[in-house]
Amino acid sequence: MIEYLSKLNQRATMVDEVILLDYWPSMFGVRTRIALEEKNIKFDYIEQDLCNKSALLLEMNPVHKKIPVLIHNGKPVCESLIQVEYIDETWPRENPILPSDPYQRAQARFWGSFIDKMLPGLGKLMWGVKGEEQEAGKKEFVEMLKMLESELGDRTYFGGETFGYVDIALIGFYGWFDAFEKYGNFSIEAECPKIIAWAKRCVKRDSVAKSLPDSEKVTELVPELKKKKRVG
Numbered sequence: 595m596i597e598y599l600s601k602l603n604q605r606a607t608m609v610d611e612v613i614l615l616d617y618w619p620s621m622f623g624v625r626t627r628i629a630l631e632e633k634n635i636k637f638d639y640i641e642q643d644l645c646n647k648s649a650l651l652l653e654m655n656p657v658h659k660k661i662p663v664l665i666h667n668g669k670p671v672c673e674s675l676i677q678v679e680y681i682d683e684t685w686p687r688e689n690p691i692l693p694s695d696p697y698q699r700a701q702a703r704f705w706g707s708f709i710d711k712m713l714p715g716l717g718k719l720m721w722g723v724k725g726e727e728q729e730a731g732k733k734e735f736v737e738m739l740k741m742l743e744s745e746l747g748d749r750t751y752f753g754g755e756t757f758g759y760v761d762i763a764l765i766g767f768y769g770w771f772d773a774f775e776k777y778g779n780f781s782i783e784a785e786c787p788k789i790i791a792w793a794k795r796c797v798k799r800d801s802v803a804k805s806l807p808d809s810e811k812v813t814e815l816v817p818e819l820k821k822k823k824r825v826g
Contacts, residue, residue, distance in 0.1 A: 612637035613665040615651050617644055619807045619815060622674040623662035624766035629681040631801035632689045632757075645822070675706050678762055692759050705745060705752065706763040712738045719778050721820060732778045739786045746792055757799060761792075765802055768793045772809040773816050 612630070614637050616623035630637050642651055642661050654663045654670035664671040664680065671680045682691040693699045715738065718731025742764065746752055752760035771782050771793075783790040796802045 610635070611665075611667050613640060614638070615640050615642050615648075615654065615663040615665070616661050617642050619769070619812050620661055621766035621770055624769065624805050624807070625674040625762050626662045626664055626677045626681070627805035628762050628765070628801045629678045629691060631804055632691065632762075633681060633685040634688060635681070635685060674766075675710070675763060678759065682759075690756075690758070691762065693753065698753075702753070702759040705742070705760045708738070709742070709760070709763045709767075712767075716774070719774060720816070728778065732780060735774070735778075736780075736782075736785045739782070739789055743786050743788045746788055750795060751792070757796065761796055765793060765796045765806070768796070769807040769809050769812055773813040776813055777816060 612635055614623070614626060614630070616627070616639060618641060627639075640648075640650070642648060644661070647659060651661065651663060652659055654665060655661075655672050658672065660672075662674055662677065664677045666680075666684065671677050678691060692702055712735060715731045715734025718727050719735055720731075722728040722731055749755075751757045752764075771790075775782055797806065
């Protein structure tokens with residue numbers, strides 16, 4: 595009995611080792627950072643140079659060789675939305691991220707996947723060298739935001755009064771909105787005012803405020819990224 599209690603005490607005192615390999619402006623890494631902050635999980639952040647990828651990144655994500663990578667007790671978890679789900683399942687007690695109802699959980703996953711489908715339009719908007727291509731990207735992006743705005747409706751968050759999975763999936767893009775507007779020559783607030791109001795509510799949460807990149811720094815970084823994109 596004493597030996598059994600000793601083992602239980604050892605397990606109770608074990609500290610999870612959580613490491614996040616990330617790049618500061620990443621709209622995907624933001625998701626993982628927010629999820630960890632929502633759960634009050636302490637983690638070590640290791641900034642990555644995507645032009646000179648570390649041996650650790652290549653070892654932990656040998657398939658895609660991309661950030662973010664969540665390393666929990668030496669085991670890697672790749673892809674940001676998968677990481678968010680993993681965090682929610684591993685530390686379920688505090689601030690649930692996914693709904694408990696199976697149907698609502700399936701709907702949340704659907705909209706998370708929908709948000710990731712915004713990327714082709716954003717690619718044309720930000721990196722397209724032709725005017726028509728950029729205009730097409732802007733149109734795609736705005737149309738998808740309007741669909742999300744319709745899904746949000748008059749709710750505080752996508753999950754109602756509870757900040758959760760879909761909010762985390764989308765809010766990472768908000769740090770890039772100023773850059774999208776500058777290089778796309780349009781106003782997101784004029785097109786989708788409810789999305790901007792929602793984003794401002796999200797930013798009032800400590801987990802989001804701590805995790806979002808500074809929008810001015812992101813905008814200043816874009817010319818360098820565009821140059822690397824052309825070279826690459």
